Amino acid sequence: MTSYTSATIITLLNIILLLWVGAMAGQARGKYHIEAPATTGHPMFERAFRIQMNTIENTVLFLPTVWIAALYGATTIVGIAGAVWIAGRILYALGYRKDPAKRGLGYGISLLAFAVLLLDAMAGLVRALFIG
């Protein structure tokens, strides 16, 4: 498997993750009768909405990093760190839904995986520019 197929699989898993957190926010909007365009009004909806938004925010950082790591970095890191990031984001969503104070563990895991990917991408770029 090349680093591109790894990056593609991670990207598709990320998109399924976004569909899942989006569906949870949509369901909570219906269940707690939060009429659009409101984004507040019930703590359980607000949790689901923030889980969705935070997952989107982090995806905007994650996906470009995954693909730069796939272009310049080590192939195995893309797959492993990418999968750990996805797992961390699932833990984050499940923890946050139970109790906002429990969002830390999953967030920390995904942040660590992101840091590994970013360092891999940067190291790969430096290698490509200065060693060739």
Place this chain on the structure above:
Amino acid sequence: MTSYTSATIITLLNIILLLWVGAMAGQARGKYHIEAPATTGHPMFERAFRIQMNTIENTVLFLPTVWIAALYGATTIVGIAGAVWIAGRILYALGYRKDPAKRGLGYGISLLAFAVLLLDAMAGLVRALFIG
């Protein structure tokens, strides 16, 4: 036309769509005197703001899927489903602006187009991995 030029055209149309919904939110901020950093205060501004945010949220799912479909999927699907998605998002914005309850049709059309693209991307990846 290759699937890359289709994906490029769809991406540029998506960016123009984002500029349009962003301009509507900016105009509503001025018109209804919503001082930054507030994002609430007048129903018409809140509609325009949610239209913009929802379009951005969906773009984060859409663009990676378009490009994976362009890499692995069927060329014609990228162009057609991509164009239908853009049309659905325009309908969504125009409907929502009139009445939040009228955002469903455009949203549904774009979600259907997105589902087609995602299935195309996934099927293409499976073909590439297991058939080669």
Place this chain on the structure above:
Amino acid sequence: MTSYTSATIITLLNIILLLWVGAMAGQARGKYHIEAPATTGHPMFERAFRIQMNTIENTVLFLPTVWIAALYGATTIVGIAGAVWIAGRILYALGYRKDPAKRGLGYGISLLAFAVLLLDAMAGLVRALFIG
């Protein structure tokens, strides 16, 4: 340096920018005791949160444009307009943090750089499609 390495460097700088504005929002959440999932409650937190959100929103428009410009446009424009965009976004964040009314200059600079990139990307695509 090719247009891909320029686009890669700009993308990594954009990700570092997002980490910075994200860290400022996270710090403000702690400092002003805004418990998740709330996104309002103190003007200084609301500024930091909107700086982060607006930077993410604009990244969603910026990065695809950078890469299409790298694929089809003029190489030097990607690096220069990309760097100006990053500088404008830093100015925007620093200005907004002092006073929301001071967010205009940085925003204007980044919008101008974005317009140059978008025109470069579009012109490059038209050239590729009709001149070949």
